[in-house]
Amino acid sequence: MPRFAANLTYLFTEVPMLDRPDWAARCGFDGVEVLFPYDQPMADWERALNGIPLALINTPPGDWASGDRGFAAVPGMELRFRDSFLRAAEYATRLNAASVHVMAGVAKGPQAEQAYVENLSWALAQAPELSLTIEPLNPDDMPGYFLNDYDDAARILDDIANPRIGIQFDLWHAARLHGDAAQVWQTHCHRISHVQISGFPGRNEPGGGGFSLPDLCDAVDARFPDLWISAEYRPAKGTAQGLGWLTALKSRGALLIGG
Template identity: 65%
Template structure:
């Protein structure tokens, strides 16, 4: 049965950040993920999680307001990247995060790709027990972001051949970039080590948009998937009032396992 995580950066925003893991637990989620858990002391996060598994965090992106979106593919920013990655890896270790998303940053061209590959290889060597994710982001939401295509991500993952490095499959971005998220999943699922879901075309509650969530969960049920399916979407109303999709998928999984 897939494990479902709530992205508490985007869900349960009706309450303060550190109160959200409790709401996620009460709502039936198996764990949580947090985009950037760096604005609160680690001890406060540990108290807030209270044993709730942390599926994923992002490495620090730099100055978001100034346009930073990570440094991994940014020529001339190797020092910034290494500092960012080591901080992210340390926080992941202390909070028990299963995966760390390494953000590529705003860049383009062959030099950027060469820097990206070198930085990813370095990062994997620094934290050999940590699963690393790279995520293609669509150009409308993230203009200028280096990693903006799933085929591009697959080529880099395949070429590097690092066992702990995989693709973060975000249904929303796959659909925005390629038009057919089902086809992206079918082509690249063997490289995926983290899944994020949302509705399409509105990025609201999961469901619709031509993507078969029930089929995905059935496939994960029968396979050897050990990762997470994380809900990363914009609730149309209070989060707890829009969780029919979660209840339906978990009920179906229980029936299959009975």
């Protein structure tokens, strides 16, 4: 059965951040992810997690309000990128995060791609115990973001040729970028190392958009058992009240295991 994680930046916002891991576990999630854990000390996170697996964190984005979205692909910001990555690596190592999503930043052009490849290669060498991801993001939600195409992401990963870095497949962004999220999955599933789900065309509870969540779970269970499937969506009402999708998928998995 696939493992399901709750994105604590989006879910359980009814309670303070450090209370959310416990809420997620009590609601049936197997683990959690958090976009930016850096506002809380690592020791506080250790107490809050209390053994609950941490599936993923992002590298620090910089000054979000001023437009920063990471630095990996931003020429001339190599030192800023390295400082931010080392901070992420420290959190990920201490909290046993399964993956670190390296944010590319706002940039474009060949120089940006060169900086991106060089910075990702440096990060892989600097933290040989960590698994990294890159994620294409749609320009409506993330204007100017360097990585906005799954084919480009695949080409960059092929150039780097390191099995410890993969694509972060987000149903919402894949559908917004390419129209057919199922086709994106079929084309790139062998490069995918983390999955995020939400509803489409609204970014609410998972479902819709012509994408079969049961089929996704079957594929992950059969071919990619180490992948986390993380819920990153905006609950239409209260988080706990909208978890019927999770109950259905986990019940289905239990029935399949039971024969």
